[in-house]
Amino acid sequence: MAGASARPGATHPDLADRRVLVVEDDATVREVVTTYLRAAGLCVDEAGDGLLALRMVxxxxxxxxxxxxxxxxxxxxxxxxxxxxxxxxxxxxxxxxGSTEDRIAGLEAGVDDYVAKPFSARELVLRVQSVLRRSLAEFAPEVAFDLGEFRLDPNRRTVWQRGTPLRLSSREYELLAFLLKHPDQVFTREQLLRSVWRWEFGDLSTVTVHVRRVREKIEHDVARPAILTTVWGVGYQLSA
Structure with a gap:
């Protein structure tokens, strides 16, 4: 694994005591990842197989x-x-x-980010910190608001549609919340990758897959999307 001899990153107080579960059957890789995450101030649990991990979650x-x-x-x-x-x-x-098909399969399974092996342990720590900050929403409180048939409550990280709470993954919520805050604006996939994922570069299929997953949860007819629409040749637009 690349970067295993490098010094672990410094502790980040804003993420102190956050719990991370490392699921890896290779004991050496698991030990290195665990060591680096703990050095960054995180609480780390370990599992060597999927069944144990599911019981722990x-x-x-x-x-x-x-x-x-x-x-x-x-x-x-x-x-x-x-x-x-x-x-x-x-x-x-x-x-x-590392194939595109494999990454898409992971995104469809609800994966938020990918790190390819062999990887730098320090890079993995930075990815973990980045995803934690986004998912934990450690920012000033925001006011809930209504838009069409939607209600967004940023503090509870919840979106309701016609009074029913939507079951969204962390990244699906962030994508839908961003679009609800910017109704009727057209965004390219590159812009969404920067604004929602905070990535300056990456696989644009990440955006495509998550748009499809959000559509499956908010559209009345997924085959003919009328809320989260495609502006051909440009990108996506939410019309609420």
Whole structure:
């Protein structure tokens, strides 16, 4: 694993005591990842397989999961799907499979970010910190507001549609919340990647997959989207 000999990053007080579950069957990789995350001030639990990880999430959901793609028994994609049935926990997947199809499969399973093996342990720590800050929404309180058939409450990180709360993953919520705050504006996939994911570069299929997942939850007819629409040749627009 690249970067394993580098000095772990400094503790970040704003993330102190946040709980991360590391799910990795390779004991050496698991030990290195755990060491670096603890050096960054995080509380870390460990699991060597998917079944144990699922039991741990069911007992007490962590703030974030670092999940290996290739696990014995139940593979990482199935573990991610089952985890999201138990809790809306953000997931960073470690993978040696770098194809676009594999990344898309992970996004469809609810994965928030990907780190390819071999990886830098320090880079992984930064990715974990970035996803935690977004998912935990440690910012000044915002006022809830209504827009058409939607109600957004940023402090509870909840969106209601026609009075019913939507079941959204962390990243789906962030995408929908951003668009609700900017109704009728057209955004390219690059702009959404920067504004929602805070990535300056990355796989644009990430945006495409999450737009489709949000549509499945808010559109009356997914085949003919009327709320989150595509502006051909440009990007996406939410019309509430």
């Amino acid at each position: 069911e007992a007490a959901a962590p703030d974030l999961v670092v999940l290996d793609r290739l696990l014995p028994g139940i593979d990482g994609l199935e573990v991610a799907r089952r985890m999201h049935r138990l809790a809306e926990v953000p997931i960073i997947m470690l993978t040696a499979l």
